[in-house]
Amino acid sequence: RAEGLRVIRTYRTAESGLTVAAGMDHEVDGGAVHVGTRVDAERARVVFDVDAQVGIAVGVTKWLAYHYGKDSAPDLVNRAGMTMHRARAAGRAAALEAHEQWVADFWDRSEIVWDGARGAQQAIHLNQFTLLQASLRSEGHGVPSKGLTGTGYEGHYFWDTEAYLLPFLTHTSPRVARSLLMHRVRMLPAARARAREVGCDGALFPWRTIDGQEASAYYAAGTAQYHIDADVAYALAQYVEVTGDTDLMVRHGVELLVETARMWAGLGFFSERRDGRFVLLKVTGPDEYSTVVDNNLYTNLMAAENLRMAADAVAWLRAEHPRDLQRLTQRVGLRDDEEATWRRAAERMYVPFDPKAGVHLQDDRFLEQLPWDFAGTPADRYPLLLHFHPLVIYRHQVIKQADVVLATVLLPERFSREERRRIFEYYDPLTTGDSSLSECIQAIAAADVGKYRTAEEYLVDAAAVDIADRAGNLRDGVHVASAGGAWMAVVQGFAGYRWRGTRFAPMLPTRARRLCFPLQVRGSVLEVDIRPDVVTYAVRSGPPVTAWHHDEQFTVTAGAPVSFPGEYHTRDVGDLPAPVAS
CATH class of the missing domain: 1.50.10.10 (Glycosyltransferase)
Structure with missing residues (x-):
């Protein structure tokens, strides 16, 4: 439908019947003249002539709206048109102000402040922006593994949502x-x-x-x-x-x-x-x-x-x-x-556990496989699945992404600290990191067992997946799960946070002078502020929060923060208690 400066087009998917109406409308300054609107099977164009003069700007404001569902195409067209009409009536300033407030609210309840290397803060911010963009308008649908930024994985979503994205959203945007x-x-x-x-x-x-x-x-x-x-x-x-x-x-x-x-x-x-x-x-x-x-x-x-x-x-x-x-x-x-x-x-x-090797087994026969020749595998042969037949890979001890190590991160109370250390030391050298879901988990596991330098290197790699295009496939879209994993690596890895029992065991990375972030816990917003000499817990809003700092229980209320001295390099979380049914 084309009406003056407005064009609305509808599309319908062949299988599910999902229909979308995408509309555009325009406002222009006096220096531009509307020549015409051209619509054909491939595209729609609204064309202007501009009498350009030195030093005189001509502005064009483009309004975009979409509505989707299984409604009829005419109904969706009408709804998209009404949305643009209301937005234009309110004006660009009002629309911009509402958007900026919406984004500001996201950062207020989500932002990780990394005081230190500027590049580190930028990478963390990019990862968090990725999460905002991918999830906060999911509106009853899932989150594709590339968000809406590319065609990788054809718009499908996986376990990534629950394992890597939900921890962030649960603690920052619980409605989503x-x-x-x-x-x-x-x-x-x-x-x-x-x-x-x-x-x-x-x-x-x-x-x-x-x-x-x-x-x-x-x-x-x-x-x-x-x-x-x-x-x-x-x-x-x-x-x-x-x-x-x-x-x-x-x-x-x-x-x-x-x-x-x-x-x-x-x-x-x-x-x-x-x-x-x-x-x-x-x-x-x-x-x-x-x-x-x-x-x-x-x-x-x-x-x-x-x-x-x-x-x-x-x-x-x-x-x-x-x-x-x-x-x-x-x-x-x-x-x-x-x-x-x-x-x-x-x-x-x-x-499965092998008493001879003294380590939990990834599966019954994992140790019976032939070790992979890592020394003889050039760097340009990774990811392995792009260069070797799956049957070759399946016959070897080689790991695409954290597996047993992931179990120690999600269920730490099922292992003693020494078992978690042994698992990390055994399986980490066998893990290629060919999946962007791995390094964030390895960062958490390394920090958990006191390997802080290793943890920090994994955190850097995880946070840089997209900002440095480390996987070489950013053209297919961003890595939403890895962005969620970067948040996990900071909060669960270096703040030592465990959601069962609300436990913390903070350790400040060498690249940071301060880490600060909020968590929503049982209706309260708890701020965790980690500095070289002190860790402070404060309730920004809501009722008191009871939590653990290492092995010391504390309760913090609004207006009465609780602080502990920073003894990061001697951190020892010990054995975590088994969860209590709730």
Whole structure:
């Protein structure tokens, strides 16, 4: 539709029927004359003639709007036109002011202040801007792994959202985090159907998707990554614990936990050969250089967490919301014996460990593989998957991205500190970092075990993925998950933050004179300020916050900050306590 200086076009996708109306309108200064509007099958142009004179500027203001949905094209055209009409009536100054306030609010609740090298602050800011741009208008949809900045991965999204993006959003923009979790909730019918297709009970979320359907054509490094169910469940539990949004858990969360727990209970079994331990065979963990293996440690431990959370959630509903449990039972056919089965499977979950090597195994046969010849592999042969056939890679001890190490980051309480140190020292040299999801996790793990220099180098690499185009593929779009991982590396790595129990163990990087950032915790905004000689916790708004600084518990209230001396280089977080069911 073309009307004067305004053009609105509609597009509809072939498969899903999603329609978008994209409109543009214009305001021009007196020095420009509208020649005409040209619309054809390929493009639309609004053309002006300008009587250009030295020293006299001519301004053109372009107004853009879009509306999307499954409404009719004429309805969406009308809505886009009305949006532009209202915006023009309010004026450019009002629109700009509203936008600037919106962005300022984001930085106020999210910004990591890095006082030190200017390049470091710029890289951190770019990563956080990436997160703003990719997620804050997701509006009930998922976040593509490239955001809207490129065609990499064809607009699909993966477990990246729950594992790398949700921690940031949960602690800074919980409404957006809730929206993304609700998108997974709305996927449950499709996830149930997908589970049936691959012979599973319950629900199995797709590895890569847009609308809930599995879009991965390669099952070995796609569908076989069953751990996505546990990743979604973990993100849900973290969100509810940090925000206190039990309403989401009552209305939708318990059902999601039940259906994912059912998938694990049906996928695995109690093996006589493993002394009655619960095993999970033919799965792929986060490391896509080791596919379709038996008892991937990350998958087994995250599955156990999922099973335990589901059992705890059902017990909580029974005690606190019996009517909701009754409705859930009727809706999904919950059986009396399932809760006990999930607990037993979680308690009896097989965790592969090699006493001779003294280290947890990535999977049952990982140590039986031939070591990869790293010394004989030139730098231009990485990423390996672009230069070697997958079958060659699968036969070797080589890791694309953190796997067992990731388990120690998400579930640190499942390992002693010495076990976490041994795992990092064993697996870090085998990890190529061919995935942009790896270095941020390695930074957290290195800081956790006191390898601060290594942690700082990994943090620098993670933060520079896009600003320095370290992966060489920025033309395909930014790395949204890595941007979330950079936030995790600072907050979880160098501030030593753990969301269970609200625990901190800060350590200031050598490249920084100060780190400061806010976290939203149970309705409060907690500011953490790390300086060379002091760490200060302050409540910007909301009720008091109780947390731990190393092994000392404290409570901070608005207007009464709490400070501790900075003893960073002697940090020893010790063994973390096991989580308590909430």
